[in-house]
Amino acid sequence: MKVFVTGIGVVSAIGLTVDENYRSLLNKKSGITTLQLSVEQKSIKAGSIAKSNAELKQMLSISNGYFSRTSLLGIIAAEQAMGKNFHDKKLRTGFISSTSVGGMDETEKYYRQVLKNLPVDYNLTRTHDSGNTSENIAAYLKFSGYINTLSTACSSAANAIMLAARMIEQGKLDRVLVGGTDPITDFTIKGFQSLMIYDDEWCKPFDHNRNGLNLGEGAGFLLLESEQSINISDNAPICILTGWHNAADAYHQTASSPDGKGATIAMKNALNKANLEPDEISYINAHGTGTKNNDLSESIAIKNVFGKSIPPFSSTKAFTGHTLAAAGAIEAVYSVLAIKNSMHFSGLNYNEPLAETLMHPVTEPTPALTKHVMSNSFGFGGNNSSLIFSGI
Amino acid sequence: MYCIQSAATISHQPSFANLGFSSRLTKEIESLIKPDYKEFVPPALIRRMSEILRMAVASSNLALKDAGIEQPDAIITGTGLGCLYDTEKFLNNAITIEGGLLPPTSFIQSTHNTIAGQISLVLGNHQYNMTHTQNSLSFEHALLDTILMLDEKDGNILVGSADEAIAALQPIAAHFKLNTFPLTSGASFYVISKNRNEKTLAVVEACHTSAFYSSLENEIKEFMSTTGNKQIDFILNDGRNKDVMRLIEALFPNKCIINYSEICGLYTTNSAFAMHLATDIISNKTKQVQGKTINCHNRALILNTLLPERAGFIMIKSNEA
Numbered sequence: 001m002k003v004f005v006t007g008i009g010v011v012s013a014i015g016l017t018v019d020e021n022y023r024s025l026l027n028k029k030s031g032i033t034t035l036q037l038s039v040e041q042k043s044i045k046a047g048s049i050a051k052s053n054a055e056l057k058q059m060l061s062i063s064n065g066y067f068s069r070t071s072l073l074g075i076i077a078a079e080q081a082m083g084k085n086f087h088d089k090k091l092r093t094g095f096i097s098s099t100s101v102g103g104m105d106e107t108e109k110y111y112r113q114v115l116k117n118l119p120v121d122y123n124l125t126r127t128h129d130s131g132n133t134s135e136n137i138a139a140y141l142k143f144s145g146y147i148n149t150l151s152t153a154c155s156s157a158a159n160a161i162m163l164a165a166r167m168i169e170q171g172k173l174d175r176v177l178v179g180g181t182d183p184i185t186d187f188t189i190k191g192f193q194s195l196m197i198y199d200d201e202w203c204k205p206f207d208h209n210r211n212g213l214n215l216g217e218g219a220g221f222l223l224l225e226s227e228q229s230i231n232i233s234d235n236a237p238i239c240i241l242t243g244w245h246n247a248a249d250a251y252h253q254t255a256s257s258p259d260g261k262g263a264t265i266a267m268k269n270a271l272n273k274a275n276l277e278p279d280e281i282s283y284i285n286a287h288g289t290g291t292k293n294n295d296l297s298e299s300i301a302i303k304n305v306f307g308k309s310i311p312p313f314s315s316t317k318a319f320t321g322h323t324l325a326a327a328g329a330i331e332a333v334y335s336v337l338a339i340k341n342s343m344h345f346s347g348l349n350y351n352e353p354l355a356e357t358l359m360h361p362v363t364e365p366t367p368a369l370t371k372h373v374m375s376n377s378f379g380f381g382g383n384n385s386s387l388i389f390s391g392i
Numbered sequence: 393m394y395c396i397q398s399a400a401t402i403s404h405q406p407s408f409a410n411l412g413f414s415s416r417l418t419k420e421i422e423s424l425i426k427p428d429y430k431e432f433v434p435p436a437l438i439r440r441m442s443e444i445l446r447m448a449v450a451s452s453n454l455a456l457k458d459a460g461i462e463q464p465d466a467i468i469t470g471t472g473l474g475c476l477y478d479t480e481k482f483l484n485n486a487i488t489i490e491g492g493l494l495p496p497t498s499f500i501q502s503t504h505n506t507i508a509g510q511i512s513l514v515l516g517n518h519q520y521n522m523t524h525t526q527n528s529l530s531f532e533h534a535l536l537d538t539i540l541m542l543d544e545k546d547g548n549i550l551v552g553s554a555d556e557a558i559a560a561l562q563p564i565a566a567h568f569k570l571n572t573f574p575l576t577s578g579a580s581f582y583v584i585s586k587n588r589n590e591k592t593l594a595v596v597e598a599c600h601t602s603a604f605y606s607s608l609e610n611e612i613k614e615f616m617s618t619t620g621n622k623q624i625d626f627i628l629n630d631g632r633n634k635d636v637m638r639l640i641e642a643l644f645p646n647k648c649i650i651n652y653s654e655i656c657g658l659y660t661t662n663s664a665f666a667m668h669l670a671t672d673i674i675s676n677k678t679k680q681v682q683g684k685t686i687n688c689h690n691r692a693l694i695l696n697t698l699l700p701e702r703a704g705f706i707m708i709k710s711n712e713a
Contacts, residue, residue, distance in 0.1 A: 041490070100503060100504075102525075104483075107483070108483065108486075108487065111483055111484070111487060112487055114560075115484075115487060115488065120563075122563075122564055122567040122568065125564050126568075128473075129472060129473055129525070129527055129660075130474075130504065130525040130526075130527075131472065131525055131526040131527030131528075131529075131530070132527065134526070135527075135603065135604075138603070138604070139604060143603075143604065144602070144603060144604035144605060145602055145603065145604075145605075146601060146602075146603075147526065147601075147603040147604070148524060148526050148529075148533045148601075149524070149525050149526050150522065150523060150524060150525070151474070151503070151504035151505060151523050151524075151525045152504070152505040152508075152521070152522065152523050153503045153504075153505055159522060163522075163537065166540055166544070167540065170540055170543055170544065172540065186486050186487070187482065187483055187486055187499075190482075190485075190486040190494055190499075191482065191486070191496070191499035191502075193493065193494070194493055194494040194495065194496035194499050195496045195499070195500070196493070246520050246521065246522065247518050247519065247520070247521070248467070248509070248512035248517055248518050248519060248520075248521040249518070250512045250513050250515070250516050250517055250518055251513075252513075253500050253501070253506070253509065253510075253513065254496075254500050261518065262518060265518055379503075379505065380500070380503050380505065380506075380509070381503065381505045381506055381508070381509025381510070381512075381513075381521075382509060382512065382513070382521075383505055383509065383521055
């Protein structure tokens with residue numbers, strides 16, 4: 001059974017719509033800026049979205065209720081992907097989202113009140129759990145029935161897309177609105193700083209002198225449908241999700257293995273699932289966070305899978321920042337755009353290749369026939385996922 | 393046919409390495425049982441692990457041992473609130489310590505997939521590794537993923553869930569009046585496969601979740617009808633809502649209804665405890681639970697309505713049925 005992509009939505013530091021994101025990618029316009037979170041803290045480089053929660057609520061005509069920024073960003077992308085589709089009793093429609101921190105942005109506010117012995121607003125904690133993040137998005141779009149959330153750190157949304165595809169393939173659901181969302185929080189910024197992999201300067205994915213990642217925020221959503229579903233919805237398919245695989249690296253709690261074992265398994269099995277040979281991949285949207293460890297491990301894994309004929313590849317994280325759980329969905333949308341527009345997107349801030357692998361990422365947006373795109377997402381705890389999107 | 397080959401639960405009941413525990417439940421909710429973790433978790437790791445990780449790694453280890461499986465073909469977990477102890481610890485540090493570097497361990501161990509990730513690390517397992525976090529339905533979603541996977545290919549799936557109570561939850565629970573039962577911790581892990589054999593404790597017949605429905609009664613009726621209107625011998629419900637209990641009594645007259653939160657306390661994945669309890673009642677043919685009599689041990693329904701407008705259904709039957 002084929003799994004069609006019929007709708008896409010994205011909000012990130014490089015745009016509030018799919019078109020804005022696409023134009024920024026073509027114009028090599030990064031959304032990463034210098035950000036001062038509070039007066040006490042030193043400034044950082046991050047891909048933030050220049051809209052306050054109040055402004056986001058206004059955009060969505062939400063007047064009351066407690067919403068984490070996670071949900072608000074998710075709603076914007078999910079609504080775009082849902083487009084003009086409406087709920088139809090004939091179609092079993094599921095909703096799967098993903099997030100790494102859930103409503104941590106609101107929990108931080110609550111916890112500050114607690115620590116300062118201020119009167120506390122308990123309602124802030126209602127949005128803490130990841131499930132609530134998704135339920136708020138689902139409720140806004142009037143979903144009911146199967147509503148689920150995955151959380152596997154930075155591979156979350158790729159896994160959500162994979163689960164949605166499996167549900168459709170097995171005939172458990174006819175269509176799924178699926179994606180991921182994460183905001184910038186103190187928690188995650190300080191977390192990656194504590195790991196000493198937060199670059200104070202602009203991140204440089206796949207560059208020899210890379211020095212860590214910049215965080216970003218955003219959300220991406222896709223509408224996936226079965227053939228039977230598009231016969232009823234009459235949606236025009238944009239492309240097909242043909243391959244997917246998730247594998248554990250089982251090497252270290254945070255670091256990727258030096259031989260890229262989990263990533264290699266994920267990519268190879270995604271190719272098998274799609275019934276493709278490695279040389280049929282037109283472009284890889286790599287995980288490419290810009291950390292010393294990820295980019296080396298991923299490069300080695302790509303070599304393991306593709307040998308000497310490595311397809312054009314790049315990481316778009318120097319545009320958006322690393323949007324954690326949302327990354328897999330945002331980059332899935334970019335992969336769909338690569339196919340739709342026959343375009344290989346570039347990275348940014350690249351000067352020289354890794355001495356160990358001598359692999360050159362795409363440095364200029366390049367028009368080229370793009371039939372099959374691989375999108376990689378690797379998370380903490382060695383959670384490695386690869387997706388493959390294919391033209392119709 | 394989804395066969396429960398083993399079950400291991402660390403809870404506030406004597407549920408760990410104790411077949412037939414359903415006949416030996418304590419009347420009051422006692423403290424969390426603490427097995428000799430050195431037997432189940434690599435000693436070098438224990439020190440750094442929070443309670444939730446110890447519980448999960450130990451119960452997954454026992455579940456694999458009891459099923460006679462060295463490497464599962466997938467590790468699928470559910471957690472409602474995740475690794476709260478480490479999350480709070482890092483949150484506290486992030487807010488209170490200005491400047492300078494924070495110790496990273498609690499950040500590393502704060503992510504929801506630390507649980508499944510740790511299990512894969514301990515086993516050196518490279519298979520599918522997933523974490524579902526849908527609040528009160530997290531375990532049901534993990535179980536649904538397990539069923540999906542077994543429908544795709546045969547294998548031995550390690551599926552389970554874990555949640556932990558921390559002190560910071562108390563005032564929040566009190567404010568929202570969620571403390572009708574004590575807030576507790578628990579981890580349950582199962583090996584589920586398609587091979588029915590002498591090890592099979594019980595069989596999962598169906599699992600279903602539903603959110604934002606308009607009528608629970610209709611949801612229950614629809615679940616029963618899509619699963620073939622089978623005869624249910626006893627029902628386990630979270631017991632938080634008296635109206636729901638009355639509805640169950642009306643829909644399943646004269647059936648034993650067990651209130652499982654009264655037995656294991658309240659945590660977002662306590663339906664995973666309920667599935668172990670039901671499995672044990674069925675395989676042990678336990679006649680008395682909570683002072684109620686169970687005469688027939690063929691089929692049980694676990695109906696999880698811990699949160700309003702969200703329902704989880706798990707139907708299990710005896711290996712002989």
